[in-house]
Each structure stands twice: as structure tokens, then as C-alpha cells.
Amino acid sequence: MTNPDLITVNGDRLWQSLKDLAEVGAYEDERTGLRGVNRLALTDADAAGRRLVISWMEQAGLSVRIDRMGNIYGRREGTDPAARPVLTGSHIDSVATAGAFDGCLGVLGGIEVVRTLNERGITTRRPLEVAVFTEEEGVRFGTDMLGSAVAARRLSAAYAHALTDRDGATLGDELARTGFAGPVDERLDAPHAYVECHIEQGPVLARAGVEVGVVTGVQGISWQEITFHGRAAHAGTTPTELRADAGLAAAQLIVRLRAMVDSGSYGELRATVGHLIVHPDLTNIVPARAELTVDLRNPDDAAMARAEEDLAAFLRTLETGQPGLSIATRRMARTAPVPFDEGVQKVIARAADDHGLAHLSLLSGAGHDAQEIAALCPTAMIFVRGEYDGISHNPREYSTPETCAHGVDVLATALLRLADEE
Amino acid sequence: MTNPDLITVNGDRLWQSLKDLAEVGAYEDERTGLRGVNRLALTDADAAGRRLVISWMEQAGLSVRIDRMGNIYGRREGTDPAARPVLTGSHIDSVATAGAFDGCLGVLGGIEVVRTLNERGITTRRPLEVAVFTEEEGVRFGTDMLGSAVAARRLSAAYAHALTDRDGATLGDELARTGFAGPVDERLDAPHAYVECHIEQGPVLARAGVEVGVVTGVQGISWQEITFHGRAAHAGTTPTELRADAGLAAAQLIVRLRAMVDSGSYGELRATVGHLIVHPDLTNIVPARAELTVDLRNPDDAAMARAEEDLAAFLRTLETGQPGLSIATRRMARTAPVPFDEGVQKVIARAADDHGLAHLSLLSGAGHDAQEIAALCPTAMIFVRGEYDGISHNPREYSTPETCAHGVDVLATALLRLADEE
Numbered sequence: 066m067t068n069p070d071l072i073t074v075n076g077d078r079l080w081q082s083l084k085d086l087a088e089v090g091a092y093e094d095e096r097t098g099l100r101g102v103n104r105l106a107l108t109d110a111d112a113a114g115r116r117l118v119i120s121w122m123e124q125a126g127l128s129v130r131i132d133r134m135g136n137i138y139g140r141r142e143g144t145d146p147a148a149r150p151v152l153t154g155s156h157i158d159s160v161a162t163a164g165a166f167d168g169c170l171g172v173l174g175g176i177e178v179v180r181t182l183n184e185r186g187i188t189t190r191r192p193l194e195v196a197v198f199t200e201e202e203g204v205r206f207g208t209d210m211l212g213s214a215v216a217a218r219r220l221s222a223a224y225a226h227a228l229t230d231r232d233g234a235t236l237g238d239e240l241a242r243t244g245f246a247g248p249v250d251e252r253l254d255a256p257h258a259y260v261e262c263h264i265e266q267g268p269v270l271a272r273a274g275v276e277v278g279v280v281t282g283v284q285g286i287s288w289q290e291i292t293f294h295g296r297a298a299h300a301g302t303t304p305t306e307l308r309a310d311a312g313l314a315a316a317q318l319i320v321r322l323r324a325m326v327d328s329g330s331y332g333e334l335r336a337t338v339g340h341l342i343v344h345p346d347l348t349n350i351v352p353a354r355a356e357l358t359v360d361l362r363n364p365d366d367a368a369m370a371r372a373e374e375d376l377a378a379f380l381r382t383l384e385t386g387q388p389g390l391s392i393a394t395r396r397m398a399r400t401a402p403v404p405f406d407e408g409v410q411k412v413i414a415r416a417a418d419d420h421g422l423a424h425l426s427l428l429s430g431a432g433h434d435a436q437e438i439a440a441l442c443p444t445a446m447i448f449v450r451g452e453y454d455g456i457s458h459n460p461r462e463y464s465t466p467e468t469c470a471h472g473v474d475v476l477a478t479a480l481l482r483l484a485d486e487e
Numbered sequence: 488m489t490n491p492d493l494i495t496v497n498g499d500r501l502w503q504s505l506k507d508l509a510e511v512g513a514y515e516d517e518r519t520g521l522r523g524v525n526r527l528a529l530t531d532a533d534a535a536g537r538r539l540v541i542s543w544m545e546q547a548g549l550s551v552r553i554d555r556m557g558n559i560y561g562r563r564e565g566t567d568p569a570a571r572p573v574l575t576g577s578h579i580d581s582v583a584t585a586g587a588f589d590g591c592l593g594v595l596g597g598i599e600v601v602r603t604l605n606e607r608g609i610t611t612r613r614p615l616e617v618a619v620f621t622e623e624e625g626v627r628f629g630t631d632m633l634g635s636a637v638a639a640r641r642l643s644a645a646y647a648h649a650l651t652d653r654d655g656a657t658l659g660d661e662l663a664r665t666g667f668a669g670p671v672d673e674r675l676d677a678p679h680a681y682v683e684c685h686i687e688q689g690p691v692l693a694r695a696g697v698e699v700g701v702v703t704g705v706q707g708i709s710w711q712e713i714t715f716h717g718r719a720a721h722a723g724t725t726p727t728e729l730r731a732d733a734g735l736a737a738a739q740l741i742v743r744l745r746a747m748v749d750s751g752s753y754g755e756l757r758a759t760v761g762h763l764i765v766h767p768d769l770t771n772i773v774p775a776r777a778e779l780t781v782d783l784r785n786p787d788d789a790a791m792a793r794a795e796e797d798l799a800a801f802l803r804t805l806e807t808g809q810p811g812l813s814i815a816t817r818r819m820a821r822t823a824p825v826p827f828d829e830g831v832q833k834v835i836a837r838a839a840d841d842h843g844l845a846h847l848s849l850l851s852g853a854g855h856d857a858q859e860i861a862a863l864c865p866t867a868m869i870f871v872r873g874e875y876d877g878i879s880h881n882p883r884e885y886s887t888p889e890t891c892a893h894g895v896d897v898l899a900t901a902l903l904r905l906a907d908e909e
Contacts, residue, residue: 096716096775096776160767160769160771160772161767161769162719162767162772162775202771203770203771204769204770204771207770209771265724266721266723266724267721267724267725267726268726268729284723286723288770288771294518296878296881297584297880297881298878298879298880298881299688299689299852299853299878299879299880299881300757300759300761300782300784300880301688301706301708301757301782301784301851301852301853301854302687302688302689302851302852302853302877302879303689303757303852303878303879304689304690304757305745305748305749305757307690307876310745310759312741312760312761312763313741313742313745313760315738316737316738316739316741316742316760317738317742319734319735319738320735320738320739320742323727323732323735326727327727335722335723335725335726335727337722337732337770337771337772337773338734338735338738338774339722339734339765339767339768339769339770339771339772339773339774340765340768340769340770341734341763341764341765341768341774341777342763342764342768343761343762343763345582345583345584345761346761346762346763346764347582347583347626347761347762348625348626348629348710348759348761348762348780348782348819349582349624349625349626349631349710349759349761349782349880350582350584350759350761350880351759351761352760352761352763353518353584354518355763358770360722360723360770360771362722362723397770429723429724430721430723430724430725431721431723431724432723454729455724455725456718456720456721456725457720457721457724457725458719458720458721458722458771458772459718459719459720459721459775
């Protein structure tokens with residue numbers, strides 16, 4: 066028999082899965098009263114979420130394996146078990162102030178596709194696999210897309226296992242503690258193709274009034290930790306000209322970064338200082354030390370490099386401007402822009418067309434596991450529209466049940482067609 | 488018999504007391520390897536320091552009383568017990584990164600004066616009292632000169648007892664826990680005069696090459712806590728123009744404060760942001776909230792008021808500049824400049840002259856208990872030179888044994904003469 070040319074999934078069942086998973090690690094947002102999700106990688110909440118997802122995979126008949134990075138793969142056999150599988154998936158770890166969709170839509174969407182194929186009695190030539198990658202956010206252990214980067218061999222498991230959180234716990238210890246230090250080799254064999262469905266986390270689709278986006282690639286990311294060493298001094302008596310104020314230097318950098326963005330001289334640069342502390346952090350003492358992180362994003366690698374150089378040059382001017390001030394920088398993460406496979410983009414676009422869904426092509430503002438798996442096989446992503454200008458990493462993150470279902474309809478049809486390819 | 492016209496104290500004994508007290512709450516400074524002092528008010532370390540000082544008072548024959556604010560008074564009777572006493576003293580609580588001299592020199596200097604009077608068999612007409620005031624730094628409970636402000640009736644004991652530290656412990660509870668919730672009425676009867684000896688904590692004496700300063704008054708202090716409420720958002724995907732970045736607004740304020748200082752438009756304004764935190768404090772999330780403290784000092788009350796107004800106006804421009812940003816301010820402390828008594832200044836200057844010590848008159852850059860007690864009686868202060876440009880609130884704070892002894896010689900002679908006044 067031949068498979069149907071396109072399939073639609075059960076949107077209510079998909080929505081229920083999203084709601085059920087969002088209860089794991091749920092919290093009440095102090096300011097807005099909204100219900101948010103806090104499921105940092107390999108915490109007890111993340112482990113509970115993993116166990117729930119694995120139970121759903123097994124109910125859908127998937128054979129589950131876990132690798133030495135805690136990456137989870139659920140496999141549905143094809144008629145040709147020797148054929149390289151078509152892979153889909155994403156992550157379920159979250160930032161501390163998250164919504165219900167980031168990552169989860171791709172994982173639960175993949176499982177919903179399998180449920181639908183089972184109901185319809187559809188078999189594919191190639192095996193189909195649904196992946197859950199470890200520590201995509203990079204918030205707890207400091208390197209994002211970590212599980213997929215190791216699966217794609219960009220980073221080693223030894224490097225990843227030795228990473229520590231702020232309390233000094235290593236990722237390796239946390240894998241063991243939560244029971245997700247699996248037996249399977251973490252180096253993933255090249256799939257036939259990879260398709261990831263994800264909420265946009267940006268305003269492009271919302272402003273265009275379009276539900277589905279075909280992602281052309283991911284912008285580059287640069288993370289640095291910058292530490293300013295000044296001199297503690299009495300706030301009332303130390304003349305301004307004798308101060309080495311680490312907090313002032315940190316503030317000057319933050320203001321300068323915004324000026325660099327506004328200048329337009331660095332392409333579509335985005336700059337964020339999300340982490341910032343001062344020491345000794347007391348009202349009447351000039352800060353002796355300040356520490357912050359700089360998160361730069363840019364779709365243009367040359368413009369990104371220029372921004373990094375000018376940032377470094379500005380730090381040198383800060384040092385010369387305040388005698389007694391010294392500045393240390395540490396590279397946390399650096400990824401180049403990744404263009405996605407045009408063939409897979411075409412399969413996604415055609416699936417959207419066949420479902421009668423308007424779509425547009427756009428670049429991803431956020432990092433995704435797909436940019437790592439792209440090193441192994443032809444890869445592209447499907448974005449679904451987020452409401453409220455696509456606000457994300459925030460409890461207000463939201464996409465409608467209809468939009469989520471439409472995005473996963475496109476995913477299902479694209480996977481079906483890729484899985485029947487020679 | 489008549490008392491000698493001037494007396495000199497035992498500088499070695501004074502120095503040993505300073506060294507012994509500095510061992511209580513001592514710590515090793517991580518960066519410099521220097522030995523510092525951490526004796527925040529009403530911590531176990533502060534309580535241990537208080538017990539040591541009380542034991543020295545009792546060894547010097549002082550009758551010790553403790554009031555309901557934990558203020559400690561050691562009394563040496565005069566020939567006329569009905570006469571109002573001459574008061575001296577200071578504080579022994581410290582910031583978290585302190586040296587051995589701030590406050591302690593005034594308390595231990597006062598005790599050394601009593602020891603010297605005892606050795607010489609000198610009796611004074613008026614009683615002499617040595618005071619140790621509670622929470623002068625204001626670092627733990629948020630209001631500085633707290634004990635002396637209550638003794639002088641500017642603040643109520645009820646207000647002070649209800650103040651909490653960052654862990655939510657109240658000052659009243661901490662007084663009881665440490666055993667310093669005394670039985671004596673916290674409202675101090677007006678003394679005849681008050682003289683406080685203190686390390687300068689500034690560069691004026693060091694740069695003039697003079698050991699002793701006669702303090703003409705204390706500059707005004709303004710403390711505010713400012714909280715910026717923005718919106719958490721994804722660092723990679725949220726367009727810059729859609730952000731309400733609380734951390735950026737905080738940085739803009741810090742940079743603006745420095746520009747206000749440098750403008751010279753606010754007299755001898757000094758501005759410090761010593762406390763600064765952001766939330767959720769994660770690398771790839773635009774800060775939803777930032778909190779900082781602003782410490783302003785100014786000898787000119789009109790210029791201080793102007794600086795506060797312009798600061799408030801700038802905060803309003805920040806709110807209008809970033810839609811979604813809201814700013815809340817809370818007054819922590821506000822003291823007007825306090826001029827000291829010219830008569831007491833003359834007694835101090837003459838004592839320095841009679842000891843053959845060069846001296847100069849200067850304004851205090853820091854707040855001191857003397858500015859509170861000045862509301863009760865004629866008051867002035869003696870400053871002793873600090874080395875290294877008078878660096879303070881830092882383990883490098885230092886004054887030589889000779890300079891400390893000379894400062895306390897002046898204190899002893901001034902107290903002796905004031906205590907013999909009608």
C-alpha cells in the first residue's frame with residue numbers, strides 16, 4: 066500500500082500533552098500571577114518531565130534508548146530497518162521563568178505524529194525517531210545545545226560531563242543522580258534527515274499574521290563572562306578621582322552594548338546582559354568587583370566578529386580610563402550561523418502549501434538543537450507563531466491550540482514524505 | 488589639687504587594644520591576602536567584640552550600662568556626680584570588608600583616656616562617659632547611625648527594633664539573641680559635651696601631611712533603594728525595540744550619576760551605587776527586574792536637594808524611554824549636613840596646639856554618631872590621618888601607632904578640659 070500524501074494530527078491530544086507536561090515544574094509568577102515553568106536541565110523537575118515523556122513514548126509503541134549524555138531517543142521501525150532513520154524532536158529542559166511551548170512542542174509534536182501514524186496504520190520505509198536533547202538552554206551548566214552538540218561530535222562527552230552548575234555539581238553527577246546516565250554511545254549515527262518543530266520565540270510570524278515559518282538557518286551566538294576588578298572604598302570619603310569602581314565600569318559596558326546595537330554598524334546584532342552581580346554589594350562601599358555575562362546574536366558572522374573586537378577594544382579603554390581597574394573575560398560559548406538544507410526546507414514548504422497554510426521563510430533568532438544536528442544530516446525547522454509578539458523565556462509565552470496543531474500537521478506530512486524517500 | 492593642663496596616653500597600650508579587637512571577626516581578604524574585619528552589627532562577631540570592650544571598661548573601673556538599643560555606656564564618676572557628664576565614644580560594628588580603625592579608635596581611645604586618668608590619679612569635676620553606639624554603619628539593617636539617632640531621639644526605638652536584615656531578622660530579635668537588649672532607657676540625657684575621635688577615612692590629612700584634623704561638621708547623606716521593573720524576554724529573539732530591559736535602565740542610572748558628579752553642578756557631590764542585583768540573573772534572559780541603592784553625599788544641602796530632584800527627573804525619562812519599564816524608589820536614609828560646635832572645635836584645636844601637633848580644620852565625608860549626638864549637646868570630632876590616601880571600608884585601612892596616639896592625646900586633653908568646665 067502507499068501512504069496518504071498528507072496527514073493531520075489530533076490537535077486536542079497534542080494540546081493536552083502540552084498542558085500535562087507544563088504541570089511538571091510549574092510555579093506561580095510573583096509579579097503577573099501567571100503560571101510558569103521552571104525545569105532547569107537535570108533538576109528533579111526535569112527528571113520528572115523526562116519520565117512522563119518516556120511513558121508517553123512507550124505508550125506510543127516507541128522503543129526508548131538513552132545515551133551517555135542523557136539524550137533520549139524513541140524509535141518507530143520502518144519497513145527497511147537498515148535504512149537511516151528520519152529524526153525529529155527538540156528539548157524539554159527550560160529556563161527558570163519559562164512557558165509551556167519552548168522545546169516541548171517539538172518533542173510532543175513528534176510523539177503526536179507517531180500516535181497519528183499508529184492510528185492510521187501507516188508504515189514508513191525508513192524508521193522514525195523522536196529525540197529529547199539534554200540541556201538545550203545552557204542556563205544551568207553554561208553551554209547551550211549541549212546534548213545535541215555532543216551527539217553531533219562538536220563537543221565531547223568528557224567536556225560536557227565535567228561542566229558544573231553554580232553550586233559546583235557536575236553534569237555527570239547530575240545525570241547519575243537523576244538516573245539518566247544512559248548506556249548508549251552519545252555519538253549519534255547520521256540520520257537521513259532532521260526536522261524540528263519549535264515555537265518562533267519572536268514577533269516575525271505574529272506581525273505577518275502567518276502561522277507557519279520555514280526556517281532558513283540559525284544566527285550566530287557569542288557568550289562571554291566579563292569580570293571587573295576594582296577597589297573597595299568608602300562611599301562618603303573616597304574622592305571620585307581616586308575610585309576604581311567595578312560597578313560603574315560594568316554599567317558603562319551595558320550602556321555601550323546598547324549603543325553598538327542602536328548604531329546599526331553590526332548588522333542585526335542583538336546584545337543582552339542577563340547576569341550581573343557586584344561585590345561586596347553593600348550600600349556604602351564602592352564595588353570592588355563586578356561580574357556579568359554578554360550574550361551577542363548575529364546572523365552575519367563577519368558583523369559578529371566585528372562586534373566582539375569592538376567590545377574588547379572598549380574594555381581596554383575602560384581599563385585605561387579608571388586606574389586600578391582590571392578586566393578579565395572568559396568565553397562561554399560561540400557558535401557560527403548555520404544555514405539549513407534547502408531540500409528539507411522545500412519539503413516543509415510544500416507540506417504547508419498542501420495543508421493550505423500560508424507560510425514564510427525566516428531566520429531563527431534563538432539557538433536550537435537543529436543547528437547541531439545539521440552537521441550530521443540535511444536539516445531544517447518549522448516555526449509556529451507565538452502570540453504577544455512571540456514573547457518567550459517568560460510565562461506569557463503562548464501559541465494557540467490551532468496554530469500548534471497546524472505546525473505539527475506540517476511536521477507530520479514532512480516526516481512522512483522524508484521517511485518514504487529512497 | 489588641680490589637674491595637669493594636658494596629658495599624654497599610653498600609645499602602645501592603645502595600639503594593642505586596636506590589634507586585639509581587630510582579631511574579633513577577622514578574615515583573610517581573598518584578593519589581597521590582607522587581614523580584614525567583618526563585624527556587622529549584632530552578629531555573633533559584633534557581640535564577641537562588645538563583650539571584649541565591656542571587659543576592658545570594667546577593668547578600667549567604668550560602671551557599664553546598656554540601653555534598649557544595645558548602646559553601651561561606661562561611666563567614670565566626677566567630683567560632682569550631679570554635673571552633666573562629658574561624653575566620648577564611637578562604634579565597633581563594621582562593614583563586611585573593614586579595617587581595624589573605623590569607630591574602634593574612638594571607643595578604645597576613650598577607654599585609653601580613662602586608663603591614663605586612673606594611672607595619674609586624676610579626678611575630674613564632671614563625670615566622663617565612653618559610649619559604644621549600635622549599628623553605626625547601617626549596612627545590616629539599612630539605617631546608619633541608628634543607635635545614636637535613637638539615643639538623640641531623631642528615631643524611635645520602636646522604629647529601630649522593627650528594622651530587618653536581608654534574612655528577615657529584626658534588630659529587636661538580634662538584640663535579644665545576642666544579649667544586648669539592655670534595661671536602660673534609650674533616650675540619652677543631654678551630656679555637657681561630646682567629642683569623638685575617628686580615623687579620617689579620606690585623603691585630606693594624608694595629602695596635607697598633617698596628623699590631626701578638627702572636624703567642622705558632617706556632610707549630608709541621602710540613601711535610596713531604586714527598583715526597575717521591566718519584562719523578561721528571550722535574549723536571541725526579542726527585537727531590541729520590544730525590550731523593557733531593567734538591567735539596562737539600572738546601568739543608565741549608574742552612568743548618569745557619575746556624569747552628574749563630573750558635571751560639577753552639584754557642589755562636592757559624591758555618588759555611589761554599592762548594591763546592585765538583577766532578576767532572574769540568567770545569561771540569555773533580558774532582566775525583568777533590577778534593584779540598586781544610591782548613596783549621595785554633599786556638604787551643601789541645597790546642592791544635595793538639587794541632585795535628588797534631577798535624579799528623580801532622570802528616572803522619569805528612563806520610564807518614558809522604555810515602554811513597559813516602571814521604576815519604584817524607597818528612601819532609606821536622609822541626613823542634613825551638621826555643623827559642629829565652634830567652642831568644642833576651639834578646645835580641640837588648642838589641645839593640638841599645646842601638644843605641638845599641626846592640625847587643620849576639615850569637613851567629614853562620612854557619617855558619624857557625632858552628628859546625632861550634636862542634637863543633644865555641643866559636639867565636635869577629632870580626625871586622625873589614615874595612610875594610603877585614607878582608604879577605608881577596606882582591609883587596607885591603616886593609621887600608624889604614633890598618629891593614633893597623637894589623636895588620642897588630643898582627645899584626652901580636650902576631655903580633661905571639658906570635664907573641668909563649670
